[in-house]
Amino acid sequence: MSAARPGSARTAVARPDWWRREGVRLWGGIALAVVLLVGVAPAVLSDFRLNLLAKFLCLAMVAVGIGLAWGRGGMLVLGQGVFFGLGGYLMAMHMKLSDAGPGGVPDFMLLYGDGVVPGWWEPLRSPVVTVLAILLLPAGLAAVLGLAVFRRRVRGAYFAILSQALAAAFAILLVGQQKVTGGTNGLNGFRSFFGYDLADPVNKRMLYYIAAGVLVVMVVVVRLLMRSRYGELLVAVRDQENRVRFLGYDPAVVKVVAYAVAAAFAAVGGALFAPVAGIISPADVGVVPSIALLVGVAIGGRATLLGPVLGSIAVSWAETSLSEQFPSFWTYFQGALFIGVVAFLPNGLASLGGALRRRRARGSAVPEVGPASDVRPAAGSAGGVPADPPAGAPDVTTDTVDTAGRHA
Amino acid sequence: MTTHPLPVRASRGRALALSAGVLATALALSACGARAGAEAGAPSSSGGESCVDTSGDTIKIGFLNSLSGTMAISEQTVRDSLDLAAEEINAAGGVLGKQLEVVGEDGASEPTVFAEKAEKLISSDCVAAVFGGWTSSSRKAMLPVFEGHDALLFYPVQYEGLEASPNVFYTGATTNQQIIPGMDYLKEQGKTKVFLVGSDYVFPRTANKIINAYAEANGIEVVGEEYAPLGHTDFSTIVNKLKASGADAVFNTLNGDSNVAFFKEYKNVGLTPEAAPVVSVSVAEEEVGGIGVENVAGQLTAWNYYQTVDSPANAEFVAAFQAKYGADRPTSDPMEAAYTSLYLWKGMVEKAESFDVAAIQEAADGVSFDAPEGTVTVNGDNHHIAKTAYVGEIREDGLIYPVWQSDGPIEPDPFLEGYDWAEGLS
Numbered sequence: 001m002s003a004a005r006p007g008s009a010r011t012a013v014a015r016p017d018w019w020r021r022e023g024v025r026l027w028g029g030i031a032l033a034v035v036l037l038v039g040v041a042p043a044v045l046s047d048f049r050l051n052l053l054a055k056f057l058c059l060a061m062v063a064v065g066i067g068l069a070w071g072r073g074g075m076l077v078l079g080q081g082v083f084f085g086l087g088g089y090l091m092a093m094h095m096k097l098s099d100a101g102p103g104g105v106p107d108f109m110l111l112y113g114d115g116v117v118p119g120w121w122e123p124l125r126s127p128v129v130t131v132l133a134i135l136l137l138p139a140g141l142a143a144v145l146g147l148a149v150f151r152r153r154v155r156g157a158y159f160a161i162l163s164q165a166l167a168a169a170f171a172i173l174l175v176g177q178q179k180v181t182g183g184t185n186g187l188n189g190f191r192s193f194f195g196y197d198l199a200d201p202v203n204k205r206m207l208y209y210i211a212a213g214v215l216v217v218m219v220v221v222v223r224l225l226m227r228s229r230y231g232e233l234l235v236a237v238r239d240q241e242n243r244v245r246f247l248g249y250d251p252a253v254v255k256v257v258a259y260a261v262a263a264a265f266a267a268v269g270g271a272l273f274a275p276v277a278g279i280i281s282p283a284d285v286g287v288v289p290s291i292a293l294l295v296g297v298a299i300g301g302r303a304t305l306l307g308p309v310l311g312s313i314a315v316s317w318a319e320t321s322l323s324e325q326f327p328s329f330w331t332y333f334q335g336a337l338f339i340g341v342v343a344f345l346p347n348g349l350a351s352l353g354g355a356l357r358r359r360r361a362r363g364s365a366v367p368e369v370g371p372a373s374d375v376r377p378a379a380g381s382a383g384g385v386p387a388d389p390p391a392g393a394p395d396v397t398t399d400t401v402d403t404a405g406r407h408a
Numbered sequence: 409m410t411t412h413p414l415p416v417r418a419s420r421g422r423a424l425a426l427s428a429g430v431l432a433t434a435l436a437l438s439a440c441g442a443r444a445g446a447e448a449g450a451p452s453s454s455g456g457e458s459c460v461d462t463s464g465d466t467i468k469i470g471f472l473n474s475l476s477g478t479m480a481i482s483e484q485t486v487r488d489s490l491d492l493a494a495e496e497i498n499a500a501g502g503v504l505g506k507q508l509e510v511v512g513e514d515g516a517s518e519p520t521v522f523a524e525k526a527e528k529l530i531s532s533d534c535v536a537a538v539f540g541g542w543t544s545s546s547r548k549a550m551l552p553v554f555e556g557h558d559a560l561l562f563y564p565v566q567y568e569g570l571e572a573s574p575n576v577f578y579t580g581a582t583t584n585q586q587i588i589p590g591m592d593y594l595k596e597q598g599k600t601k602v603f604l605v606g607s608d609y610v611f612p613r614t615a616n617k618i619i620n621a622y623a624e625a626n627g628i629e630v631v632g633e634e635y636a637p638l639g640h641t642d643f644s645t646i647v648n649k650l651k652a653s654g655a656d657a658v659f660n661t662l663n664g665d666s667n668v669a670f671f672k673e674y675k676n677v678g679l680t681p682e683a684a685p686v687v688s689v690s691v692a693e694e695e696v697g698g699i700g701v702e703n704v705a706g707q708l709t710a711w712n713y714y715q716t717v718d719s720p721a722n723a724e725f726v727a728a729f730q731a732k733y734g735a736d737r738p739t740s741d742p743m744e745a746a747y748t749s750l751y752l753w754k755g756m757v758e759k760a761e762s763f764d765v766a767a768i769q770e771a772a773d774g775v776s777f778d779a780p781e782g783t784v785t786v787n788g789d790n791h792h793i794a795k796t797a798y799v800g801e802i803r804e805d806g807l808i809y810p811v812w813q814s815d816g817p818i819e820p821d822p823f824l825e826g827y828d829w830a831e832g833l834s
Contacts, residue, residue, distance in 0.1 A: 046531070046532065047531065048527055048528060048531045048532050049532075051527070052524065055524070111570050111614075112610065112613065112614065172637060175608055175609065175637065175638075176608060176637075178609075178610065178613055183608075183609055183610050183613070184543070184544070184545045184609040184610060184638070185519070185544055185545045185548045185549075185609075185610050186519060186545065186548075186549075188519070188523075188548055188549055188551070188552060189548070189551060189552045190552070198556075199556045277520050277523060277524070278523055278549070278552050278553065279519055279520055279523055279548075279549045279552075281519045281520065281545055281549070283517075283518045283519055283520065283545070284518075284520055320524070323513075323514050323516065323521075324513065324528070327475050327512050327513055327514035330476075330514070331476050
């Protein structure tokens with residue numbers, strides 16, 4: 001989004017023409033995605049493949065949030081598994097309780113625990129409380145954590161390590177509290193989803209449509225955030241946090257909002273993942289899955305709107321089909337893909353088109369500070385390396401050496 | 409920043425319309441599924457329709473083991489012996505005249521992947537039965553899939569019991585065929601103070617719950633119970649507690665790498681198998697090499713099969729396995745249970761004269777096989793098998809030799825209903 005960059009007004013001459021093109025392309029793209037997701041996919045995919053796709057869509061929801069927090073906000077969130085897991089476990093707990101019936105005890109508690117439902121499980125018997133908890137609890141946790149961390153100006157690699165440690169701790173906690181969390185087994189064997197029989201293929205399809213709808217809504221929300229004044233502020237904080245502070249904004253608040261939104265998206269993804277996959281376990285929320293979520297975003301292009309979604313779906317899909325074709329050495333393909341993208345397309349596959357277009361447009365009088373894919377995220381703002389000014393971006397961002405960020 | 413109010417406003421309007429449209433579509437399409445419990449009486453309306461193709465000269469079966477991730481080192485051995493069994497059965501004419509066509513999948517050591525691949529094997533590949541799984545979490549993750557599709561899983565690893573699904577055949581030991589015999593042996597040896605050490609997951613915790621109840625009923629004192637996270641390798645604290653506790657025996661449910669660190673530390677502080685023997689239930693021939701024979705020689709294990717079991721069936725099995733995979737490869741309990749599971753399935757199919765799940769469930773009771781571990785027989789009620797229990801001693805050559813065995817095969821009792829002291833455990 002060139003419009004999100006200060007100083008891009010220089011291209012205003014060309015605006016009426018190109019924003020419309022961009023708009024058409026963007027909304028056309030979203031409409032196409034809706035047609036593909038809602039119309040084509042269910043028609044051509046078997047129930048099994050459709051359910052797999054639903055699972056990938058749930059992971060893509062986390063990716064959308066990562067795209068916002070990392071790509072636009074420069075926060076390298078290595079621990080989104082925590083929020084994904086919170087959402088997933090909240091939903092799973094509700095499903096276990098409703099399977100057990102009013103006043104009933106979930107099966108695993110009878111096996112491994114003392115057969116008493118702990119008090120903090122009880123509110124989740126209500127579907128309304130569950131949905132509210134999924135929407136608010138992880139976002140609230142992210143806000144509290146974010147405020148504590150960002151107010152102290154912890155950023156870059158330190159924030160990344162902190163968020164990852166949180167994921168590790170969360171997984172260990174879940175494993176250790178077997179009596180109330182199911183331990184390494186996690187929670188599984190759900191029979192119904194808000195009263196709908198999960199064994200019925202029609203209901204499985206319903207879950208898919210819900211996942212597809214929710215994902216599209218999330219993409220739209222991120223799009224609106226990106227185009228708003230807040231979106232510009234977020235990118236400004238990413239690239240020049242101190243400058244934003246001098247201008248009178250509180251960067252901590254700006255970052256917390258993106259972090260909380262990303263957390264809420266991850267939680268909703270997790271909440272839908274549980275009924276779709278039929279299981280949520282510590283193996284889905286720890287450090288490794290948290291990083292796996294990030295890989296898809298990096299491959300797709302973290303600063304773009306659709307890059308994270310497409311990257312995450314593509315990586316999940318490749319993982320599944322490669323492991324079916326080459327059960328014993330598919331992991332090497334995955335590694336090679338990641339290395340290839342990082343080495344040759346550091347901004348992800350979504351930057352491929354932009355890179356080609358830029359090459360074509362080179363030499364033209366009006367610098368094309370083009371569409372979504374052209375944005376160069378400040379790769380450095382996560383690691384403390386100076387940001388790379390976008391090609392053709394005007395003077396405002398030329399003195400980008402980020403020294404202040406070092407004494408965090 | 410004020411240069412483009414228009415795009416924002418415009419896109420917001422469209423966005424709302426679009427989101428509303430998507431939601432409406434989703435809701436419209438979603439309104440037609442069955443409510444849970446709506447047709448309680450009818451046979452589940454689910455994907456229960458089998459798509460298994462029995463018309464050709466071949467029949468598909470699925471092998472689902474972790475070939476990547478932390479469990480790969482153990483599960484690869486199970487896959488190898490499953491492959492061996494399939495090869496042997498095909499060479500001998502197949503099952504009901506049909507050659508076995510194996511579809512292999514990687515469970516990647518993750519429960520979620522196990523569930524996904526099980527679903528794929530059943531509904532896309534239309535296999536007649538699936539063989540595999542190792543960890544409790546992988547089994548629990550697959551369970552709803554097999555029950556939902558009314559398909560068959562053969563699970564080849566000793567486990568924590570407290571389960572009996574009509575869609576699973578458990579060919580490894582349940583607790584009364586491994587843990588209780590192990591405790592019986594310690595009691596026989598006059599041990600009175602037992603220390604429990606285990607990895608922090610379902611099997612050790614459940615096993616120790618049972619051991620505590622057993623100990624209380626049999627006048628044995630549990631002098632300590634410690635858990636280490638999976639993969640944990642610093643055992644100085646736990647081993648020091650063990651030494652200070654004055655235990656005269658240790659019951660070890662540690663898994664994987666942790667055993668290496670535990671046994672080294674045990675040796676370091678001067679404990680010996682003579683004074684305080686360790687009975688392990690997750691250390692088999694494969695693992696002895698990894699831990700290092702010098703660290704575990706003289707220690708005990710409780711299993712239902714050892715490479716050294718003296719029977720013609722075992723001699724054949726070991727010879728065939730080593731001919732295929734190399735003379736340096738040991739055979740172990742889970743491998744043998746997996747090998748046996750394929751033959752038991754063959755026996756059930758031939759008795760039922762059908763690959764149909766219901767027919768197999770009907771015919772399963774009493775099907776037996778002269779397995780390398782001795783004769784095993786399927787219990788039609790709980791789908792476990794009667795197995796002989798062995799306590800073995802690890803010797804310098806890296807193999808385990810039986811020092812005690814049960815009087816014939818023990819009937820499986822996954823819920824420990826036949827033990828008074830176990831009341832209230834499940």
